[in-house]
Amino acid sequence: MDKPTFELEGVEYNYEDGTQALQGVSLGIERGKKVAFLGSNGAGKSTLFLHLNGILRPFRGRILFRGQEVRYARKELARLRAKVGIVFQNPDRQVVIGHVWEDVSFGPMNLGLSPPEVEARVEEALNITGLWDLRDKAVHLLSYGQKKRVALAGVLAMKPEVMILDEPTASLDPGQVHALLELLERLHRQGIQIVLSTHDVDFAYAWADWVVIMHAGRVLAEGLPKDVFSDTDILKRVSLTKxxxxxxxxxxxxxxxxxxxxxxxxxxxxxxxxxxxxxxxxxxx
Structure with a gap:
């Protein structure tokens, strides 16, 4: 039997101002499942995601990736991040270089790949995300939704096994959300595991195999969508509608x-x- 993609055991994390962002989180994310995290702002979703590819390190507890405990030496983190890519909620935190092609190529170039391999990866990522016609456009001239796709393309060009997306539907119109849903389904069929957070219960219900609800730094509920969304008391507690x-x-x-x-x-x-x-x-x- 395959090991879970991630296992979190009693994970705790505090920010410098004393905010207890994660409080003893224990959680397993099964391999291959599409997983959606729900919860209000400040619930701990983003903080948890930053732990999954080693950007943050837990104060207590431990994290395992496919059965192996995450280590924080530079080489080991580089190997983890080559397999686990994260797309931030705000694309301006991630999209940093002048033109679209340059930005998407930044990650593969830093892997030390040959120029032909970098070119092939960037071309594939731009085509998958519908950005090929914008490849020579300056990033600062793009719309918010286009910048989010550039950030997604930059992670795809790294050929990850797992993609973590923090609020990918935020500030997108319904048409863009539908296009994103189709893209995520395509990536899932290609064998990339998708883990995301969202406030959009309709999106999570239609898309996810497994739903996790977080509140005040803890996992409040998890399960199949039909089970989680049938629990009216839990939904009311975190101000979510059915x-x-x-x-x-x-x-x-x-x-x-x-x-x-x-x-x-x-x-x-x-x-x-x-x-x-x-x-x-x-x-x-």
Whole structure:
């Protein structure tokens, strides 16, 4: 049996101002699962993510990556970060070089790869993220959403095994969120494990295999989306609403129009409603 991608055992972390950002977090992230972290600002999601590729080091506890404890010597961190890429919430923290091509090529060049290999990786990453036509454009002229894609392309060019995305849907319009969902599905099919945080419960419900809710530096709940989003008390405690599809499903159940399980997508809901309507259609003979 494969080792979990990450195992956190009693992880604690305090910031310099005394803020206790993580309080004894113990958590396993199974290999291959799409995982979404939810929680209010200050819940500890971003701090936890910064531990997963060694940017931060726990005050107490330990972190294992695929069964091996994370070590913090420079060479070992470099090996970890080559496998675990992180995309920050604010792309301006990550997108730093003048033009798109230059920025995306920065990481692969620092791996010491040959120029042809760097070029191939950058070209592939720009095509995957839909940025090829912007490859020669100055980064400061890009929109916020385009900068987020440049940051994503820069991580993809490193060929990671795991991608961690902190609030990837923040400040994106619905069309951009839909495009991001399609991109993440494509990366997942290519074998890249995706772990992300979001405030968007509809996005998390439709996309994730496993949902983790954090509150005040602790893991408050985790499980399958259908189990986590059925827990009204937990959702109220962290000021989260149920996904829209879940609420529609509840109303259809109350009206006796549909008695199946909760659908994950609009397409699934439409198909199930159509099937229920056909079952109730009168026949004549």
């Amino acid at each position: 996904p829209v599809l879940w609420r529609v499903w509840e109303e259809l159940n109350k009206a006796g129009l549909y008695d199946g399980g909760p659908p994950r997508t609009v397409e699934e809901l439409s198909a199930l409603i159509a099937r229920a309507a056909a079952d109730r259609r009168p026949t004549f003979g």
